[in-house]
Amino acid sequence: MSQQPVDVLIIGAGASGAVAAWNLVETRMRIVCLEQGDWVNPSDYPSTGQDWEARSWGEYSVSPNRRGRATDYPVNDTDSPIAVSNFNGVGGGTILYNGHFPRFHPSDFRVKTLDGVADDWPIDYATLAPFYAQNDQMMGIAGLAGDPANPPHFDNDVLMPPLPLGKSASAMARGFNAQGWHWWPSDAAIATQEHDGRAPCINLGACLSGCAQGAKASTDITYWPHAMRQGVELRTRCRVREITLDDAGMANGVWYYDQDGAEQFQQAAVVILATNGVGTPRLMLNSKSERFPNGLANSSGLVGKNLMFHPYAMIRGVFPEALDGHRGPGACIWSQEFYETDLSRGFVRGFTFEMNRGMGPAATAMLGLGHGRIPWGEDFHRMYARLHERVTGMVAICEDLPELHNTVTLDDTLVDSHGIPAPKISYTLSDNSRKMLDYAMARAAEALRAGGATDIMSEAPLGVGGWHLMGTARMGVDPAKSVVNEWGRAHDVKNLFVIDGSIFVTSAGVNPTRTIQALALYITDCMKKRLANLFD
Amino acid sequence: MTNNIASDAPFDAAQKELVAFVAAAMIPADASRNMPAADHPRILRDILQTAVAAELAAICAYVNRLAHNVLGCDFARANFDQKNELANNLAGSNAPEVRGFVSLVVQCYFRDDRVLGALGLEARAPFPKGYDVPTGEWDLLETVKRRQPFYRVVDR
Numbered sequence: 121m122s123q124q125p126v127d128v129l130i131i132g133a134g135a136s137g138a139v140a141a142w143n144l145v146e147t148r149m150r151i152v153c154l155e156q157g158d159w160v161n162p163s164d165y166p167s168t169g170q171d172w173e174a175r176s177w178g179e180y181s182v183s184p185n186r187r188g189r190a191t192d193y194p195v196n197d198t199d200s201p202i203a204v205s206n207f208n209g210v211g212g213g214t215i216l217y218n219g220h221f222p223r224f225h226p227s228d229f230r231v232k233t234l235d236g237v238a239d240d241w242p243i244d245y246a247t248l249a250p251f252y253a254q255n256d257q258m259m260g261i262a263g264l265a266g267d268p269a270n271p272p273h274f275d276n277d278v279l280m281p282p283l284p285l286g287k288s289a290s291a292m293a294r295g296f297n298a299q300g301w302h303w304w305p306s307d308a309a310i311a312t313q314e315h316d317g318r319a320p321c322i323n324l325g326a327c328l329s330g331c332a333q334g335a336k337a338s339t340d341i342t343y344w345p346h347a348m349r350q351g352v353e354l355r356t357r358c359r360v361r362e363i364t365l366d367d368a369g370m371a372n373g374v375w376y377y378d379q380d381g382a383e384q385f386q387q388a389a390v391v392i393l394a395t396n397g398v399g400t401p402r403l404m405l406n407s408k409s410e411r412f413p414n415g416l417a418n419s420s421g422l423v424g425k426n427l428m429f430h431p432y433a434m435i436r437g438v439f440p441e442a443l444d445g446h447r448g449p450g451a452c453i454w455s456q457e458f459y460e461t462d463l464s465r466g467f468v469r470g471f472t473f474e475m476n477r478g479m480g481p482a483a484t485a486m487l488g489l490g491h492g493r494i495p496w497g498e499d500f501h502r503m504y505a506r507l508h509e510r511v512t513g514m515v516a517i518c519e520d521l522p523e524l525h526n527t528v529t530l531d532d533t534l535v536d537s538h539g540i541p542a543p544k545i546s547y548t549l550s551d552n553s554r555k556m557l558d559y560a561m562a563r564a565a566e567a568l569r570a571g572g573a574t575d576i577m578s579e580a581p582l583g584v585g586g587w588h589l590m591g592t593a594r595m596g597v598d599p600a601k602s603v604v605n606e607w608g609r610a611h612d613v614k615n616l617f618v619i620d621g622s623i624f625v626t627s628a629g630v631n632p633t634r635t636i637q638a639l640a641l642y643i644t645d646c647m648k649k650r651l652a653n654l655f656d
Numbered sequence: 657m658t659n660n661i662a663s664d665a666p667f668d669a670a671q672k673e674l675v676a677f678v679a680a681a682m683i684p685a686d687a688s689r690n691m692p693a694a695d696h697p698r699i700l701r702d703i704l705q706t707a708v709a710a711e712l713a714a715i716c717a718y719v720n721r722l723a724h725n726v727l728g729c730d731f732a733r734a735n736f737d738q739k740n741e742l743a744n745n746l747a748g749s750n751a752p753e754v755r756g757f758v759s760l761v762v763q764c765y766f767r768d769d770r771v772l773g774a775l776g777l778e779a780r781a782p783f784p785k786g787y788d789v790p791t792g793e794w795d796l797l798e799t800v801k802r803r804q805p806f807y808r809v810v811d812r
Contacts, residue, residue, distance in 0.1 A: 167782040170772075174706070174763035227808040234808065245810070268803045285792025293796040303800060322786025332783040445777075447787035460808050481775060482766040489758060496747035501686040508775060 126152045129374060129388035131360050131403070133157075134212015135633050136619045137394030138339035139255070139640035141354070142347040147648060151352045152386065154376055156359040157191040157209030159340065165330035173482040176329035182216050183584060184208065191357065193536035193543075195398065197586070200547035202429045204398055204586040210356060211340035213396065213587065214309075214633065218327040219336045220451045220474050221261060221309040222630035223252055223273060223638075227460060231521075231626045235461045235468050238521050241625045242597050242606035243642070249273070251641040255634065258346075259337040260315035263307040269456035280312045283321065286444040288477045288512035289452040295571025301457040301563075306474070308451040309337035309633075316342065325446040325480070336449075358384075361540050362407040363391055363416055363616070370655070371416075371616045377538045390615045390647075390654070394640070397427065397589030397621040401528040402543040404593065417593075417610035422603050424529055426522035426591040427545065428627040431553045433580035435564035436487065436513030437573025438506065445509035446480035455514075458563065459629055467555040469519040471629045473564060478512050487511065491577040513568065515582070516560030518553055519629035522591050549581055557581060588632050593622035608643035614655040619643050666709045671716050674731050675707075676700055678719065679761045681743035690774040694765050702764040711756050718753040719746070 127149035130137045141153055162168075166175035177186075182205035184192040195204045207215045226245040231238045253275060262280040265272065282305035285293065296303040310327070311318045312335075321335035334341055348354060357379035364385075366372040373387040393400045401424035407416035415423045455473040458465070479487065484507050488494030494503045526547045534542040557580040565576045596602025599611035604623050610616040619640040621632050628635070647654060667675070679694035692699065704712075716731075722745055723731045727738050734742065746754055765771055769779040 165783070168784075169781050170779060171763075171767045172782060174767060177759070177763065225807050226810040230810050234810070266801060268800070268805045269807055271805075271807060284789045285794065285796075286789040287792065290793040290796065293793065297796055297799055302803065302806070304797075322784075323789045324782040324786055326782055333786070444789055446782075448789040456807075460806075480766070481772070481777065482762050485762045485766060486759065489762070496682045496743065498684055498686075500683050501689050501691050505689070 123384060123386045125387040125389070126150045127388070128152070128390045128392065129154065129386055130392045130394055131374065132212065132394035132396070132399065132620070133210045133339070133344070133354055134394060134396065135214050135339055136636050136640035137212070137392070138343035138347065139637050140392050140394060140619055140644045141352045142258070142343045143641055143644040144648065145347055145350040145352055147651065152388075153352065153354045154358040154360055154374070154386070155210055155354060155356050156193075157207070158356050159210045160215055160330065162330065162332045162334060165326070165332040167324045167326040167329065167332045172326050172329070173480045176326060180216065180329040182207070182328070182587065190537060193540070194534055196531045196534050196542060196544040200545045201549055201581055201583065202431065202547060202586045203584055204545060204589065205584060206396060206398070206589070210344060210354065211338040214338040215330050215340070216328055217587070217631070217633060218450045218476070219309040220454070220631050221259070221307045221634050222454065222472065223270065223307070224628045224630060224635050225459065226271060228626065228628040231469070237468050238626045239596070242595055245271070248635070248638045248642055251638040251645070252634065253278070254641055255637045259309045259342050259637070260311045260318065261307055262310055262312040264305045267304040269302050269304065269459060280315065283308055283310060283312060283449055283452055285452060286448050286477065288443040288448070289475055291439055291443060291512060291571045292475050292514065292567065293453060293571075295567040295569070295573070296455055296457075298570035299567050301455055301567065303453050303455040306451045306454045308449065310449055310451060311335045311337070321449060323448040325448055325477075327449050327451070359536070359538055359540070360403060361538065363403065364407070365409050365411060365613070369411055369613065371613050381538070390617065392617045392619055393622075394620050397592045397624075398528050398543050398545070400618060400620055400622040401592040402530065405530050406541060412612070417603060417612040417616055419612050420600055420603055422594060422601070424527050424592050425524050426594055427526040427528055427547060427589070428520040428522055428591040428624065429547065429586050430520055430588045430627060430629070431518045431549060431557055431580070432582035432585035433516040433518070433557045433560045433564070433578065434513065434582050435516070435561055435568065435576065435578045436511050437568030437571070438575040439510045439512065439572050440574060442509045443478055443512050445478045448477050450476040452477055458560070465559055467552045467559065469521065469552070469556070469629065471516045471518040471556055471560050473514045473516055473560070474631075475512070475514045478509065481508065484508060484511060487577065493575070493577070514564055516557065516564065517629055517631065518556045518560065520553060520627045521550065522594070522626065523550060528592050588621065588627065590621040590624040590627050590632060593618045594625050595623040596625065607646035608639070617643060617647070667704060667712060670732050671712060672704065674716050674719055675703065675712060677739060678715070678743065678746060678757065679703060681740070681746070682758065682761055683765055692768070692770055694761050696768075699764055699768050702768070703761060706764055707760055711760065714753045715757040718751060722746070
């Protein structure tokens with residue numbers, strides 16, 4: 121069955137797809153977005169029930185393989201120490217992120233020039249700065265101006281007051297001060313005042329499984345309502361199988377399965393991919409044709425290559441006094457003391473410490489059991505009591521560098537519920553990343569002990585920590601060395617655009633969502649400016 | 657009166673007994689803290705209702721395999737001391753079946769009203785009431801505010 125043709129077809133309604141829909145709507149083009157997942161009802165989020173911890177590990181797990189919803193697709197990540205995390209639905213990964221919202225640094229766009237590794241980006245920080253600011257307005261940012269680790273970047277009319285430090289962040293701040301190290305209130309995509317119809321944060325503490333209060337900026341409640349009021353059509357439970365080409369080599373539409381499982385063809389003049397660093401290469405590799413036998417727009421052979429995660433270390437300290445427990449958003453403060461390259465540390469590039477407050481009782485018990493602090497049997501309760509509401513800590517988000525052998529390919533046998541080949545991840549942790557993780561764990565332990573912690577528990581790499589999926593359709597000016605150009609258009613197919621984390625050249629050492637969205641604004645802005653000659 | 661039809665119950669009596677024993681071996685009662693054991697009827701019912709049948713079947717099969725290897729008999733035929741020996745083996749196990757079961761027991765235990773109350777926590781959903789979090793020690797930031805910018809400046 122064939123649908124009425126549209127001008128712009130966006131695939132994916134997550135962090136970047138929502139941005140593109142909103143930013144292109146003023147063109148008055150007919151815009152349709154196909155999303156394989158559903159709308160999520162905030163009243164269904166785990167924090168609306170006393171069983172919130174259990175539900176956040178099950179139906180709201182960050183792992184699509186564990187979640188196993190009909191709207192998910194399976195991922196073969198047995199050949200990777202880091203498993204993919206995502207969410208398939210309107211809002212995408214922003215449904216389950218914690219709203220920690222840093223920007224890239226200017227140096228992140230000049231990695232080759234400054235440090236002699238990887239490649240420079242074809243754009244720079246100054247190019248993205250106005251789009252960062254525009255996105256901040258749409259998402260709503262809490263924070264504090266004046267961070268010495270970052271360029272000034274706040275319009276005070278936009279900024280909301282920072283999240284509370286509470287007892288947990290205060291304890292960690294004491295430790296970082298004792299070491300003479302940087303820390304600062306995190307930029308957070310969490311409303312601390314009413315913002316664009318969203319209520320302020322009330323410290324539910326379960327940000328990673330969806331915000332029932334609506335304080336956290338997921339795109340289902342930020343960009344999408346605005347885009348839809350302006351006429352964008354969003355079709356849910358529509359899973360795209362492949363993008364098709366016409367005889368001239370231009371994308372002319374997609375085949376997808378609708379909510380009833382019926383095969384549909386949607387004709388489109390422009391196709392925009394916004395399905396994250398795994399979903400996008402999967403779809404491109406599934407879109408084989410005579411012209412592109414190795415996958416759509418893949419003459420460079422780089423579709424699916426250079427997969428970057430952020431290898432995570434988790435470091436937690438046990439304090440003698442009660443802290444915040446599970447109360448309050450995880451996002452609170454960060455440290456970028458070790459962000460910029462210092463080769464005396466034994467590795468190139470750096471990382472951000474993202475402090476993430478405490479945890480609920482079940483997670484505390486699992487932590488203690490997993491690290492040998494809580495035994496089975498008669499001493500269970502006494503040892504649990506030593507940890508109860510006394511644990512806080514941080515993760516280190518380490519910059520990952522692109523390597524050709526880290527890939528997303530198509531699995532030979534695994535398929536989703538529509539029979540579409542599933543992605544297979546092959547990823548090896550680099551020596552540089554291993555050294556960075558070890559260094560981060562050692563420094564975090566020092567800071568926690570300086571703040572009063574009496575016991576430290578660490579883990580790296582975090583096996584469930586594949587939240588950030590980047591690099592698998594990289595941008596660049598050379599068609600032989602990149603998949604899309606400096607404004608997101610595929611070198612090989614001039615009406616195909618990619619706007620998600622796939623186009624990252626390097627990963628930086630921060631959460632990528634703010635940069636993904638700024639890039640989506642930048643790319644769609646470029647499209648608007650070139651409408652008359654978009655395909656030249 | 658229960659709604660459950662006996663023949664439809666996903667777990668048989670032997671499985672329930674095994675589950676109850678292992679759960680209590682992991683988390684026994686502690687009267688001094690007013691903490692129930694994980695085989696308290698209400699918590700055990702939650703465990704059995706929450707469990708995916710395959711998961712519980714897996715832990716039962718694992719324990720029976722272990723019983724055969726260690727004791728030379730089924731779990732059901734083991735005496736009290738032998739069962740405790742099995743529990744010690746399970747406590748040191750990193751087998752996926754055991755890890756899954758531990759997670760299940762912990763999830764159900766730490767959402768029980770009595771357990772939460774004994775820990776000084778309100779037995780309620782976080783939403784819609786939310787929680788108070790103290791503002792914190794903002795004066796700690798003064799030393800950092802005095803620091804000069806230290807990000808790398810990059811020429812365009």
